[in-house]
Amino acid sequence: MNTETTPPSQVAHVLTEALPYIRRFHGQTVVVKYGGNAMTDDDLKRSFARDVVLMKLVGINPVIVHGGGPQIGSVLSQIGKQTEFIQGMRVTDAETMDVVEMVLGGLINKDIVNLINTHGGRAVGLSGKDGGLIKARRLTLTGTGGPAEQAPEIIDIGHVGEVTGIDPALMTLLDGADFIPVVAPIGVDEDGTSYNINADLVAGHLARTLRAEKLILMTNTAGILDGNGQLLTGLDAERVRQLISDGTIQGGMLPKVDCALEAVNDGVGAATIIDGRVQHAVLLELLTDSGVGTLIHGQAP
Numbered sequence: 001m002n003t004e005t006t007p008p009s010q011v012a013h014v015l016t017e018a019l020p021y022i023r024r025f026h027g028q029t030v031v032v033k034y035g036g037n038a039m040t041d042d043d044l045k046r047s048f049a050r051d052v053v054l055m056k057l058v059g060i061n062p063v064i065v066h067g068g069g070p071q072i073g074s075v076l077s078q079i080g081k082q083t084e085f086i087q088g089m090r091v092t093d094a095e096t097m098d099v100v101e102m103v104l105g106g107l108i109n110k111d112i113v114n115l116i117n118t119h120g121g122r123a124v125g126l127s128g129k130d131g132g133l134i135k136a137r138r139l140t141l142t143g144t145g146g147p148a149e150q151a152p153e154i155i156d157i158g159h160v161g162e163v164t165g166i167d168p169a170l171m172t173l174l175d176g177a178d179f180i181p182v183v184a185p186i187g188v189d190e191d192g193t194s195y196n197i198n199a200d201l202v203a204g205h206l207a208r209t210l211r212a213e214k215l216i217l218m219t220n221t222a223g224i225l226d227g228n229g230q231l232l233t234g235l236d237a238e239r240v241r242q243l244i245s246d247g248t249i250q251g252g253m254l255p256k257v258d259c260a261l262e263a264v265n266d267g268v269g270a271a272t273i274i275d276g277r278v279q280h281a282v283l284l285e286l287l288t289d290s291g292v293g294t295l296i297h298g299q300a301p
């Protein structure tokens, strides 16, 4: 909103509309997954940084988990390396893992930290290695094809991890000192081996561990769409299962719905998938009556 052209009464109205939401989320943790597809445009990146700073200033505790899939892809193509996804996960050999660490833990993480800090926040960038934050192990995928009587085929996708534990100590420390944590989705096992982890999965685990009031997954669609491209504003587990089995939900949307369902069934207040291509998407979702995207419901009590 441009306050130079907006009548003051309208500005006051907007602030009043936000008041019940500010009260509701005050002192609560909100985990925001900032997908690589939502960080392509400089204006959008700035609007995201301002939203995060505003959240912190009104007493909400934002925790940012970022992706960077397209950015990893572009560095891999610059060095002439092919990349492949199986069931939404990037096949990650040792050389790809180095690029993942450089792009996620280096470039993107520090870019977001810098952006938040230049807009008045105090962000601290971490990967899952810092303070033992994200414990991981190798993820094994099983094939979906083949005759039913045969044991499912095990697919090796290299250094791709799944989260086995989150140590919240560092988060609590940062939150207590009013810092904003910005987390790169890299985990480590007991032997010190690094793993590339889908950022949605990390965000879901963090939200559960921190008992977040809300998990927000920002992506490059209006939310979850039905077969006709229409936005589905609210879904429960049963409907999600149907949409997966009829192929409406697929690819990169699969880990999002999985982790959103796991989160709401394990103590997280709500999970929404929103359009990160919209300016101030996070504020619209958190602090206005309109809300945006798809809300994933938990099981009825």
Ligand SMILES: Nc1ncnc2c1ncn2[C@@H]1O[C@H](COP(=O)(O)OP(=O)(O)O)[C@@H](O)[C@H]1O
Pocket: 035, 036, 037, 038, 067, 069, 218, 219, 220, 221, 223, 224, 225, 226, 248, 249, 250, 251, 252, 253, 254
């Ligand atoms: N039913 C669906 N509704 C919306 N998007 C879907 C659906 N099924 C699959 N997708 C795909 O999921 C993508 C989002 O996942 P992904 O590309 O991994 O995004 P991000 O980088 O934000 O994690 C969408 O761009 C779309 O191509």
Ligand SMILES: CC(=O)N[C@@H](CCC(=O)OP(=O)(O)O)C(=O)O
Pocket: 034, 035, 036, 037, 066, 067, 068, 069, 070, 072, 088, 089, 090, 100, 160, 161, 185, 196, 197, 198, 199, 200
């Ligand atoms: C295992 C795996 O696929 N990891 C992802 C990690 C980044 C990510 O999740 O980025 P987005 O959220 O932007 O998709 C990858 O290598 O692309």
